[in-house]
Amino acid sequence: MQIPAGSDARLPGAGGAEPPAGRLALRLLPGGDSERAAALAARLGLPGVDTGSDEAALWLQLGPEGLSLQVAGPGAPGAVRADLVGGRCGARRRQAGARRMPIARAAALARPAAPRILDATGGLLADALVLASLGASVWACERHPVIVELALDALRRAAEDAELRAWLPQRLRLLALDAREVLSAPARPDGAGFDAVYLDPMYPPRSGSAAGRKELAVLLRLTGPETDAAALLECALDSEARRVIVKRPARAAPLGGRPPDLVYRGRSTRFDVYLRQAPAGAVSASAAR
16 A cells, blocks of 8 residues: 555554554653544554553654654653654755765666665665655555554655655655565556665664664564564565665675675665666666656
8 A cells, every 4th residue: 555645544454563452552742633643543453542551561652743652661762753854864865975875876876767666674764765865766665554654654744844845755655565565566556667676674773873773672672573584585586676775784694694796885784785687678667767
């Protein structure tokens, strides 16, 4: 299901990963919209707004600034939210020389034709936004319904930003699906295929910025460890995409033990690139438009 900004479409389950009963609770912060909270609870199958459950391990919080995810209990890290306008995402979007960043080089964004990219692990849309800001057309897949809600909330707020609303709706689309459903489907979004598939599997937050480690830690409390990343890579490599990009910790082994064809290194992460030889006479998805 494709979700445009502002949609209130009912979300499907996350490939069986429904929010665990008694673990996640919805909390309405001062100034939050009670009607929106009720609709959100219905979409996620939660009993309603909780005023202070001692059993909740995670709080999904709705306030005047939007949705956030908070680990319950003393000493917990601060709340996590998806923000495409300011913060780290805004800084990355405005970074000088962005086309020389490892992610841009890995996705071959310096080429004249803007590629069509499937972000198979959309998450909070941070990397999808960078790719879209550099001209790519990005379809971001996210299968966990709570993370979908956080991402959709960020898209709603981005639509209020004058700069982003001028180009973001045309370049970044959110799909509430397991990426394997898209990769194995006979029909593709807009009737065309993808030039590249991008994967950023969640891994234990051992490196990177403090904010990035906190975000990963909170999301892992929600989703649990990711056990099917290697299978997703194989699915991507079996697709028609000519390039598969995998984001990895700088010193980690290649995903699934499969050596990449190219490597682009950053400070704490690297991008492993797998190239698929196109059949003779084939035309890329972006060039075919």
